[in-house]
Amino acid sequence: MEPTPPAPLAAPAPLAALxxxxxxxxxAANLVAIxxxxxxxAARGAAMAFLPEMSLLLDRDRQRSAAHIAREADSPWPEALQQIARRHSIWIHSGSMPLLADDGGRRVNRSHVIAADGRIAARYDKVHMFDVTLPSGENWTESAAYAGGDGLSVVDTPLGRLGLSICYDLRFPELYRALVDQGAELVAVPAAFTVSTGEAHWHVLLRARAIETGCHIVAAAQAGTHADGRATYGHSLIVDPWGVPLAEAAAANRAGDAGYDLALAPIDATATTRARQAIPLARSRSIRTIDL
Structure with a gap:
């Protein structure tokens, strides 16, 4: 009898790079770093690279930043990222960028998912505006300049079916449940978290969203002290569907010696299956009216 041929080896899980x-x-300087x-x-074998929120321009001075911000059709930034994706044959999540809304009124905080051939595969405008006064004394009124989006976005990528969110969206679990209902297997959370809120909530919120959705959470973050005077928390993080951190930026609170820091981890689709089989939330979920 001829020997039984060995079973084919499973393909390695694709890598995500934060x-x-x-x-x-x-x-222009931001694009050079990107x-x-x-x-x-790409050289390290990543199938997809994830940028942080406001990767192209982070400037809280609205008058100064206005010179750079245009409608998407007139902005050079999406095309610049499309060229980078083509040159390096890698999918890119833009994090987000500030653009003028199509009606030319307020701004939008928009993410793009760009395929390795340069096509724009998906867009998403941040839904929840960061209008808060923090215990630290920081005051943020994002809605004074930005209009919130009104739609969800889920797209097929080399890592699986990707749901899109941005920063403050992280605090609204109903958004993540809606993304799962549309088939999301992982969710991007590009962010520019403040230091005080990051220290208190960043890790626990990312792990909670992973656990309650059975998704990988892929969160690229801004880090350190910026030219506009703000400071951001960093700690870019990939969390698996069981809530276990898989990778975290080594230069936790800064960009790193090269002007950026990379954190890479495999996105294993079987981890999603295992987590959802172990805790079958979709099957168990019910809405009941309780008379008190």
Missing amino acids: IQMTSGIDP ERAVADA
């Missing part, structure tokens, strides 16, 4: 940055007020980081991610 790019941690300290983006500033000069889009291309270096994306090239590094």
